Amino acid sequence: MTDTKQKILDTAERLIAEQGYAATSLRHIIAEAGVNLAAIHYHFGSKEELLDEIISRKIGPVNAERVARLDQVLLESGAGPVAVEKVLEAFLMPMGEAADRTPAFVPFMGRLMAEGLLPAVIRKHMEGVFIRMVAALRRALPDLPEEEFAWRLHFMSGAMAHTMCGAGHFPELGAAEGGFRSRVGRLVTFLSAGFRAPRTAPETTEPRSEER
Amino acid sequence: MTDTKQKILDTAERLIAEQGYAATSLRHIIAEAGVNLAAIHYHFGSKEELLDEIISRKIGPVNAERVARLDQVLLESGAGPVAVEKVLEAFLMPMGEAADRTPAFVPFMGRLMAEGLLPAVIRKHMEGVFIRMVAALRRALPDLPEEEFAWRLHFMSGAMAHTMCGAGHFPELGAAEGGFRSRVGRLVTFLSAGFRAPRTAPETTEPRSEER
DNA sequence: GTCTATACTGAGATAGAC
DNA sequence: GTCTATCTCAGTATAGAC
Numbered sequence: 001m002t003d004t005k006q007k008i009l010d011t012a013e014r015l016i017a018e019q020g021y022a023a024t025s026l027r028h029i030i031a032e033a034g035v036n037l038a039a040i041h042y043h044f045g046s047k048e049e050l051l052d053e054i055i056s057r058k059i060g061p062v063n064a065e066r067v068a069r070l071d072q073v074l075l076e077s078g079a080g081p082v083a084v085e086k087v088l089e090a091f092l093m094p095m096g097e098a099a100d101r102t103p104a105f106v107p108f109m110g111r112l113m114a115e116g117l118l119p120a121v122i123r124k125h126m127e128g129v130f131i132r133m134v135a136a137l138r139r140a141l142p143d144l145p146e147e148e149f150a151w152r153l154h155f156m157s158g159a160m161a162h163t164m165c166g167a168g169h170f171p172e173l174g175a176a177e178g179g180f181r182s183r184v185g186r187l188v189t190f191l192s193a194g195f196r197a198p199r200t201a202p203e204t205t206e207p208r209s210e211e212r
Numbered sequence: 213m214t215d216t217k218q219k220i221l222d223t224a225e226r227l228i229a230e231q232g233y234a235a236t237s238l239r240h241i242i243a244e245a246g247v248n249l250a251a252i253h254y255h256f257g258s259k260e261e262l263l264d265e266i267i268s269r270k271i272g273p274v275n276a277e278r279v280a281r282l283d284q285v286l287l288e289s290g291a292g293p294v295a296v297e298k299v300l301e302a303f304l305m306p307m308g309e310a311a312d313r314t315p316a317f318v319p320f321m322g323r324l325m326a327e328g329l330l331p332a333v334i335r336k337h338m339e340g341v342f343i344r345m346v347a348a349l350r351r352a353l354p355d356l357p358e359e360e361f362a363w364r365l366h367f368m369s370g371a372m373a374h375t376m377c378g379a380g381h382f383p384e385l386g387a388a389e390g391g392f393r394s395r396v397g398r399l400v401t402f403l404s405a406g407f408r409a410p411r412t413a414p415e416t417t418e419p420r421s422e423e424r
Numbered sequence: 425g426t427c428t429a430t431a432c433t434g435a436g437a438t439a440g441a442c
Numbered sequence: 443g444t445c446t447a448t449c450t451c452a453g454t455a456t457a458g459a460c
Contacts, residue, residue: 002425002426004426004427020328022234025451025452025453026452026453026454027451027452027453035427036427036428036429037428037429037453037454038427038428038429038430038454038455038456039426039427039428041453041454041455041456042425042426042427043426046453046454047453047454111328114328115327115328116232116326116327116328148398151375151395151398151399151402152398152402154371154374154375155371155374155375155399155402155403156371157374158370158371158372158373158374158375159366159367159368159370159371160370161370161374162366162367162369162370162373163363163366163367163370182412183363185412186360186363186364186412187363187367188412189409189410189411189412190363190364190367190406190407190409191367191406192409193405193406193408193409194402194403194405194406195402196405197401197402197404197405198401199401200394200397200398200400200401214443216443216444237434237435237436238435238436238437239434239435239436247444248444248445248446249436249437249445249446250437250438250444250445250446251443251444251445252436253436253437253438254443254444255443257437258436258437259435259436259437
């Protein structure tokens with residue numbers, strides 16, 4: 001890979017991690033990287049495709065590790081029950097190891113999630129492992145109604161996004177900066193309990209009658 | 213309020229609910245509303261302040277209802293224990309009633325959350341009730357360590373954001389469209405179980421030793 | 425094959441005429 | 443209170459230098 005291309009990728013990843021995708025202009029990237037504006041469009045075609053390549057070059061090992069761990073969890077449990085915690089950990093922890101190798105990547109991904117850029121860009125890189133994780137999770141929770149299960153997956157992805165982003169939206173609440181692993185540990189505890197909760201009783205979904 | 217201003221507010225709210233804040237240009241808004249571009253800057257000053265006014269005019273009653281319900285929950289429990297479910301419901305349900313009155317508002321707010329616009333705009337409208345809700349939740353969970361509690365609040369806000377947004381990022385998972393109340397009911401079940409989970413054991417936060 | 429210079433379109437913002 | 447004209451900066455496209 002040419003030096004120019006490399007510099008663009010590294011600089012863009014860092015700036016997007018710091019400021020977000022929308023707030024990072026191509027002109028800001030080229031200024032910091034010391035390259036020409038058109039070089040971005042020569043090497044990548046567009047801002048969106050640049051984003052795609054930043055993800056592509058780093059997400060591969062993470063997802064491979066995820067699949068390996070998920071397979072191991074399923075193997076270890078054999079025909080017996082699968083533990084929710086193990087599945088979630090297998091899916092979430094590999095991101096932390098990527099963070100050790102390349103520090104900007106986790107906040108970078110967190111930013112993208114927070115900005116709602118998953119559908120257009122990230123999904124294509126994540127869909128395979130995500131489906132795999134969902135299947136494992138379904139085996140861990142065979143009695144949960146399908147609709148309830150589907151909603152809980154949404155709750156999970158929301159919580160994941162905000163956790164990876166780090167700061168979250170209410171910094172004054174004092175989210176102490178633990179390492180990524182401790183953060184994921186707490187998230188796994190929280191989500192596992194949520195997934196294991198009994199189905200929602202129908203009357204909970206009714207409007208409350210009393211008014212104040 | 214002048215008719216021009218009203219038309220801008222209504223049109224902008226609808227378009228942002230449909231397409232998101234970033235994707236909705238002022239020129240698109242004025243075209244649909246049938247007004248002049250400069251009218252937006254005359255009445256509101258900027259796109260951001262327009263956003264602020266759309267929120268301001270609707271969030272008031274919602275937050276008043278939230279405070280009323282939170283107070284009622286605390287009153288009913290007196291000196292006894294407070295139920296997590298009651299607190300979360302008191303905070304989340306009033307949004308659903310706003311949805312009945314003005315259908316575009318919930319997806320509008322969901323979009324903003326999904327786009328990560330909370331810190332700049334929404335926080336100032338929500339901070340008061342949020343702090344109040346956090347205090348009530350703390351009373352419901354007196355034994356949870358502060359740091360664990362803080363993280364769980366982050367997990368909650370992430371899950372909330374994605375839930376309000378409706379579709380979420382993985383539509384192929386088949387999130388059936390229940391009404392807002394059933395959705396909130398499921399969310400309350402999930403979050404309550406998560407909040408009540410025992411503290412995360414330290415060893416869960418350690419790196420796993422085995423590799424595949 | 426790589427990279428530079430420059431121009432095009434559409435965004436939000438602003439000044440000043442009416 | 444409203445509208446026209448214009449400014450700056452964004453992402454994008456292309457012609458041509460090396």
